[in-house]
Amino acid sequence: MTPEHELESEDDEAPEEVTFQNAKSRAEESARVKRELASRDKALLKEKRKRKQELFSEQKKKKLLPEDILQTVTALSDKKNEAHEPYADTEGKGDVEKEKSVKKNPSKKLRPRKSLKNNYDVVHLNDQNVADIQQEQAKQFLQDKFYGNTKNRTTANDFLSISRKRGERKMPAFQFTDSSWGEKEKKKASTFNLRWRNRKKL
Amino acid sequence: MGEFTVHCVRFFNYVPSGVRCISYSEETERLAVARNDGSVEVYNFPANYYQEKIIPGDEKRSTESICWVPGGRLFSGGLNGDIIEYDLERLCVKYSVNGFGGPIWNIVPSPCGTQLAVACEDGSVKLFAITPERIVFGKSLDRQKERILCLAWHPSGSHIVAGSINTIKVFNVSSGHLLQVMRMDRRALVGQKRECIVWGVAVLSCGEIASVDSSGKLQFWDLETGTLIRSYTASSSDILSIAVSPEEDSLVIGTAQGAILQFQYLERQAGKEEKQWVSTKPFQHHTRDVLSVAHSNTCLISGGLDGNIVIRPLLERIQTKTYEAALRKITFPHRNLVSCAQASRLLLFQFPDHLELWRLGHTDQSGKDGDILPVTQEHELLLQLKRKGSENIRCSCISRCGTLVSYATASRLFLHRLRYDNNNFSISKVPKFTQPPTAALHLKFSPDSKQLYVGTEGGRVHIMDLSEDTCQHNHTLQPPSGTWAASSYPVHLLATSSDGSLLAVASSNSQIDIYNVKSLSYLCSVPQYNSPPTAISIHPSNKNLVIAYADHQVVEFSISEKQYTDWGRKVIKHGLHHDWLERDTPIMGITFNPSKSKTILLHDNYMFCIIDKSLPLPDDKTVLVNQKTLKNLSVSARMSHAHAFKITRKYQPLLFMDLLDNGELVLVERTLSDIQAQLPPPMKRKQFGT
Numbered sequence: 001m002t003p004e005h006e007l008e009s010e011d012d013e014a015p016e017e018v019t020f021q022n023a024k025s026r027a028e029e030s031a032r033v034k035r036e037l038a039s040r041d042k043a044l045l046k047e048k049r050k051r052k053q054e055l056f057s058e059q060k061k062k063k064l065l066p067e068d069i070l071q072t073v074t075a076l077s078d079k080k081n082e083a084h085e086p087y088a089d090t091e092g093k094g095d096v097e098k099e100k101s102v103k104k105n106p107s108k109k110l111r112p113r114k115s116l117k118n119n120y121d122v123v124h125l126n127d128q129n130v131a132d133i134q135q136e137q138a139k140q141f142l143q144d145k146f147y148g149n150t151k152n153r154t155t156a157n158d159f160l161s162i163s164r165k166r167g168e169r170k171m172p173a174f175q176f177t178d179s180s181w182g183e184k185e186k187k188k189a190s191t192f193n194l195r196w197r198n199r200k201k202l
Numbered sequence: 203m204g205e206f207t208v209h210c211v212r213f214f215n216y217v218p219s220g221v222r223c224i225s226y227s228e229e230t231e232r233l234a235v236a237r238n239d240g241s242v243e244v245y246n247f248p249a250n251y252y253q254e255k256i257i258p259g260d261e262k263r264s265t266e267s268i269c270w271v272p273g274g275r276l277f278s279g280g281l282n283g284d285i286i287e288y289d290l291e292r293l294c295v296k297y298s299v300n301g302f303g304g305p306i307w308n309i310v311p312s313p314c315g316t317q318l319a320v321a322c323e324d325g326s327v328k329l330f331a332i333t334p335e336r337i338v339f340g341k342s343l344d345r346q347k348e349r350i351l352c353l354a355w356h357p358s359g360s361h362i363v364a365g366s367i368n369t370i371k372v373f374n375v376s377s378g379h380l381l382q383v384m385r386m387d388r389r390a391l392v393g394q395k396r397e398c399i400v401w402g403v404a405v406l407s408c409g410e411i412a413s414v415d416s417s418g419k420l421q422f423w424d425l426e427t428g429t430l431i432r433s434y435t436a437s438s439s440d441i442l443s444i445a446v447s448p449e450e451d452s453l454v455i456g457t458a459q460g461a462i463l464q465f466q467y468l469e470r471q472a473g474k475e476e477k478q479w480v481s482t483k484p485f486q487h488h489t490r491d492v493l494s495v496a497h498s499n500t501c502l503i504s505g506g507l508d509g510n511i512v513i514r515p516l517l518e519r520i521q522t523k524t525y526e527a528a529l530r531k532i533t534f535p536h537r538n539l540v541s542c543a544q545a546s547r548l549l550l551f552q553f554p555d556h557l558e559l560w561r562l563g564h565t566d567q568s569g570k571d572g573d574i575l576p577v578t579q580e581h582e583l584l585l586q587l588k589r590k591g592s593e594n595i596r597c598s599c600i601s602r603c604g605t606l607v608s609y610a611t612a613s614r615l616f617l618h619r620l621r622y623d624n625n626n627f628s629i630s631k632v633p634k635f636t637q638p639p640t641a642a643l644h645l646k647f648s649p650d651s652k653q654l655y656v657g658t659e660g661g662r663v664h665i666m667d668l669s670e671d672t673c674q675h676n677h678t679l680q681p682p683s684g685t686w687a688a689s690s691y692p693v694h695l696l697a698t699s700s701d702g703s704l705l706a707v708a709s710s711n712s713q714i715d716i717y718n719v720k721s722l723s724y725l726c727s728v729p730q731y732n733s734p735p736t737a738i739s740i741h742p743s744n745k746n747l748v749i750a751y752a753d754h755q756v757v758e759f760s761i762s763e764k765q766y767t768d769w770g771r772k773v774i775k776h777g778l779h780h781d782w783l784e785r786d787t788p789i790m791g792i793t794f795n796p797s798k799s800k801t802i803l804l805h806d807n808y809m810f811c812i813i814d815k816s817l818p819l820p821d822d823k824t825v826l827v828n829q830k831t832l833k834n835l836s837v838s839a840r841m842s843h844a845h846a847f848k849i850t851r852k853y854q855p856l857l858f859m860d861l862l863d864n865g866e867l868v869l870v871e872r873t874l875s876d877i878q879a880q881l882p883p884p885m886k887r888k889q890f891g892t
Contacts, residue, residue: 131283134304134323138281138349145399145416145440146458146491147883152439154886156879159489166889174879181879 157181206867209562210853213581214551214870216539217880218509223278226496226503227270228448233496234276235505236265239554239594242278242288245532249733251513252752252788253536254710255692257293258612259554261592267308271332272315279306279320285330285337291690292659293643294612299337303328310353319362321350327364327373343373344380351400357407361425365400370413372425382428386415402444404453414441414455420465422479436463436481439885445497452516453479454502456492459885461485462504462514487512487531490884508881509533525784533855533874534807536736536788540858540870546604546622547862548584549870554594557609559585559620562868584627590616599654601647606668608654610642615656617673634672638664646696648719653702655719657693661709665719679707679717682724695735700742704761708735714749716761726764731755736788743799750789750804754782756813769815776819781826782847785809791859803867805859810869812848820845827851 064070147153161173175181219237226233232254233245240259246252259265263286268278276288283305289296303322310319311332318330318337325346330337343362352365361381362373372382386398399416406412410431411423418437423430439458446453451467464483470476488506496503501515513530539552551558564579589595593611600607607629608617617632642664644657654666654673661681667674691709698705704725708714712735714728733753740747746767747759755778758770766774787807795801802813809827820826827849832840858870 131304135281135283138305138307138323141349150396151458152886153883155883156881158886159884160875160878162887162889166891174875 206861206865207565207568207575208853209866209868211549211562211581211858211868211870212873212876213560214540214549214857214872215880216551216553216857216872217877218533218535219554220490220507220509220882221494221505221511222265223268223494224496224503224505224511225268225270225276226498227274228498229272230270230274232270232274233503233511234268234270235511236268236278237509238264238507240264240280241554241594242268242276243535244276244290245511246734246752249752250754250788251530251532252734252736253532254734255290255293256535256537256596257288257295258594258596260594260612261555263298266306267310269309269311269318271311271318275332277309277311277318277337279309281305283322285309285318285320287337291692292641293692294641297336299330299339301328303342307349307351308353310355312355313357313359317359319353319355321353321364323349325350325366327353327362329375341378343375343378346371346380352402354403354405354411356405356409356425361405363403363405363411363425365403365413365415367400368398370400370403370411370423372411372428382425384411384423384428384430387417387419399440401440401442402455404444404446406446406450408450412444412446412453414444416440418457420444420455432479434465434479434481437461440491442491442493443495445495447497448499452497454495454497454504456495456504456506458491459486459887460488460490460492460506460508462487462492462495462502462512464502464516485512485514487514487529489878490881508878528784530786533877534787534857534872536790538790538858541598541600542858542860542862542868543600543602543604544860544863545602548600548604549868550598550600550607552595552598552609555589557585557587557589557595557598557607558583559587559600559607562862585620585629587618587629590614597642597645599645599647601651602649603651606647606651606654608645608647610645610656613641615642615645617654617668619671632668632671632673634674636674638666638675639678640664644693644696646698648698649700649702653719655696655698655705657696657707659692661691661693661707661713661715663693663696663705663707663717665722677722679705679722679724681707681709681713681715682727695738697738697740697747699740699745704740704745706738706740706747708738708749710734712751714738714747716747725761728759729766731757737790737792737804739792739794741794741799742796748792748802750792752788754778754785754789756789756802756804773819776821779820779824779826779847780822790857793859793861795861795865797865803859803861805856805869807856808854809849809851810853810856810859811850814846814848817844817846820847 157174164171164174171177219239221235222238223236224233231247233247235243240263242257243253244255246254263280263282263284265278265280270276276290277285279285283301284298285301285306286298287296301320301322303324303326305323306320308321316332317340318332320328320330322328325348327343327350329340331340346366348366350364350366354363360375362375364371364373368386368388370384371380374381386400388395388398400413401416402414404412409425411425413421413423418435418439418441420434420436420441421430422432436455437457437459441455441457443456444453453465454462456462462485463481465479466482467477468480470478488504488508488510490507492504492506494505501513503513505511511532515527517527541550547562549560549562561582561584563577563581565575566578567575569575589611593613596610596612598609605620606617607620608615615637617635619630619632621628638656640658642656642658646655652668654668656664656666658664663679664675665677667676691711691713693707694710695708703718703720705717705719706714712731712733714735716725718725728749731751733751735749736752737750738747745761747761749759750756756773758767760767785806789804789806792802792804795803800815804811824845826847828843829848829850832843835843853869853871855872855874856869857872860868862868
């Protein structure tokens with residue numbers, strides 16, 4: 001507290017006199033309140049988490065069928081497998097089913113349990129072999145060479161319009177004679193017009 | 203009120219697939235065309251350029267190059283790395299051999315036809331020996347770094363020239379070593395060197411190499427020394443293809459702007475020995491890139507990304523300057539992609555990868571001749587049926603009552619049942635369905651929808667019995683063994699009589715057999731003609747078979763008397779009008795008007811015709827297309843000028859025609875500008891004042 005500061009302040013009153021004891025007790029009080037608040041928040045959060053956890057477990061239980069049904073189902077599928085074994089050579093439905101059931105069991109065991117977000121998919125890199133990559137590259141090469149940046153391509157619309165303009169029988173540009181051209185744009189324009197009219201109260 | 207209420211259908215959204223490569227065989231006079239959707243077509247040149255065979259494509263194989271090998275064998279190579287031989291009798295892939303060099307860019311047979319050179323993505327040129335059954339890998343030439351895009355054999359078979367990126371390479375065939383490397387001029391573009399891609403090479407017997415590249419140059423090189431002899435800047439865009447005539451006095455190139463240019467080897471001055479290549483004729487028949495050209499003895503053939511095949515006969519090589527010298531442009535397929543359920547007013551459109559089922563619109567008003575009636579019920583798309591698997595659809599059919607839809611791919615036949623109750627519409631697969639013993643090439647339902655006729659290889663027809671939920675093979679109609687060579691030709695057309703008792707089966711060698719389907723017995727055959735039939739139909743009341751051939755002849759055959767009818771004989775004796783015989787496209791559909799038994803309705807791509815058998819046939823002095831002038835004449839004068847062929851060109855290009863049960867006529871049109879609007883983007887061409 002410098003005298004300059006005192007001079008600058010607009011208040012004419014002298015600063016309030018606070019004893020050291022008083023200040024200390026006040027500071028302690030405020031610190032305690034803060035600590036209490038923090039602990040209460042923590043407890044609340046804990047409670048919330050606990051409730052959520054309970055909800056999850058309850059949902060999981062709901063999803064699962066009752067224990068006895070599950071057991072019967074597993075028993076049945078085992079029986080089915082056994083029943084189909086003798087018909088392994090016969091063709092038709094049984095064969096297909098058997099294949100399915102045989103396929104399903106090991107795949108379920110082998111597949112690692114991983115949760116992925118919706119947009120992602122697990123792919124074996126080996127599946128996309130060299131031939132496919134080469135084919136892809138060849139197609140890309142053709143695409144670049146025919147329709148790449150360096151090629152001076154125009155649109156079918158321009159092309160037809162110019163040929164109509166330069167032809168012996170002069171005709172309007174293609175988009176004006178072909179009703180199916182640019183349907184999206186026309187729809188957009190009509191809705192815009194409608195809105196505009198509504199806005200202007202015409 | 204006119205004779206017919208006409209449905210002018212314009213919602214068939216057909217876009218031809220671009221032509222990727224073509225190959226012409228002087229030996230068999232056939233043109234093979236491979237399209238971007240993987241399908242392969244064979245055109246028969248002596249029979250008026252008729253599209254004789256179609257092998258449907260597959261999504262998994264794309265064709266980059268196709269070639270004929272002596273003996274009428276057809277090979278193709280594609281980006282999936284397989285070399286395929288086609289079975290032209292069963293219309294399918296005979297076998298495929300992997301080249302083990304990655305995607306294949308070009309395959310060329312050696313001049314003697316014993317070896318097949320294959321240009322691969324990995325920079326190798328592989329030689330396969332052609333044996334009667336298969337092709338066998340022989341050897342590989344020196345492997346290069348860059349992909350090899352095009353190949354050409356020296357006419358003596360001693361050298362192979364390969365075009366790559368920025369370079370042309372010459373190989374010795376016997377040693378397999380690289381002899382010469384010729385580097386292309388890489389025109390700089392704003393400080394950056396541009397790649398120069400050699401799109402095509404050809405070797406002349408004098409030892410000169412002709413090459414075309416992406417800088418728009420046609421260049422001639424010396425094979426021995428590897429030096430540039432002459433260079434012509436022929437186009438401002440890429441030049442994509444080159445072909446040399448068998449006599450080597452003319453060559454043709456195709457550009458990305460859709461132009462084809464002919465160069466001829468001519469004397470510099472009259473009477474002097476010295477000759478030079480001179481650009482003589484530019485033609486602009488295509489709107490998109492010309493990816494492939496061929497040069498036969500008498501004509502230039504080009505196929506473009508716009509789906510057109512153009513045959514330009516060279517006038518100096520043809521003695522008679524007549525119909526044969528006219529330009530031919532093939533845009534539409536010579537087979538029906540549309541089928542009609544006459545009883546329930548449905549149309550089934552066939553696309554390579556799906557089917558579309560539409561219900562026709564309806565009007566309850568009537569008007570004068572030529573009026574356009576307002577539609578009270580709009581046409582609607584009922585169903586879009588996607589194919590199963592990767593194979594393209596070969597043929598499709600809807601039953602007369604509209605409750606059954608069948609389609610076939612190269613390997614499988616599919617049958618679906620449709621149900622309509624009030625506004626509900628449902629489709630279900632026929633549950634108990636057995637595949638016919640051999641692949642289906644042509645499909646037709648019997649008029650009562652109780653049987654499905656499946657035309658297949660060797661002129662045979664499988665009869666499949668249909669009930670509510672089953673479809674089983676019942677019987678196979680075999681052509682009688684006495685008819686010559688009938689066993690090797692596939693079924694091309696089928697026609698049933700309206701009471702369902704008769705079935706006419708036509709093969710592409712113009713063998714037409716007639717069977718009684720009720721007793722499953724062979725009845726008779728039509729006398730064989732030298733041109734393939736393009737459309738057949740059986741008259742509903744008098745059971746006469748009307749046949750249109752590829753050389754535009756129309757004949758009528760009486761099945762009950764097993765001979766040509768009187769009218770048919772009269773037509774053959776009198777001959778048809780020369781304007782009729784000089785049309786461009788074959789007759790694609792024939793139907794009859796049950797209310798007027800004396801008339802025949804037929805159409806090709808550019809006209810619709812009603813033949814009135816009671817009127818006299820036109821001779822060459824009368825005008826063939828005279829309907830407009832007749833309209834202005836008085837009634838008595840009209841009678842004296844009228845002739846049997848009543849033709850209108852009002853509806854074109856016409857893809858399909860049929861008569862509904864209530865007497866309404868359905869005409870399916872596809873305008874060329876609609877197709878143009880949906881093709882891939884063209885090259886920009888600067889035109890003055892635009």
